[in-house]
Amino acid sequence: MLRAVLVSVFVVSLALAAPEAQAPAAQTAAKGTTTTWYFYKVKWGYQDEFVRLFARNHLPLLKAQEKAGHFVSVKTYVPRYHGDGRADWTFAVELVARDDAPGGASEAELIKQLYPDQATYAKEEQRRFEILEAHWDVPLNQVAPGEGK
Numbered sequence: 001m002l003r004a005v006l007v008s009v010f011v012v013s014l015a016l017a018a019p020e021a022q023a024p025a026a027q028t029a030a031k032g033t034t035t036t037w038y039f040y041k042v043k044w045g046y047q048d049e050f051v052r053l054f055a056r057n058h059l060p061l062l063k064a065q066e067k068a069g070h071f072v073s074v075k076t077y078v079p080r081y082h083g084d085g086r087a088d089w090t091f092a093v094e095l096v097a098r099d100d101a102p103g104g105a106s107e108a109e110l111i112k113q114l115y116p117d118q119a120t121y122a123k124e125e126q127r128r129f130e131i132l133e134a135h136w137d138v139p140l141n142q143v144a145p146g147e148g149k
Contacts (some may be wrong), residue, residue: 033072034097037138039089046131047090053128057121060114069105072096077149
């Protein structure tokens, strides 16, 4: 009997808490920046090739944009353990972009400057995406729980 009462109290407390849990959290943004996580899921057995192509063809472009003031930071990640938690992604990039980024060379212009052999660049970039199972971008809003209440 006591068990049934405890289960009932638990279910009722969940029902009462559910509407608040569904409400959007108060959001704040770091002043003047936007953080986006770019996730990649590489086909099994191709991770090393993907990372090598990324490091050769895309990371220098991101670093050039960081140097030009478009990004505050560029960071790359891999999961610490194979199969740890959700296995949705195998490589991630965190870009913190300045909202008031200065003008300058476009991405296409930077690519031409960084990679004079455009045919090789295009072929390697095509290969980098051929060995992906998935790619998605997640623009983030920072949340400050408890502030303003």
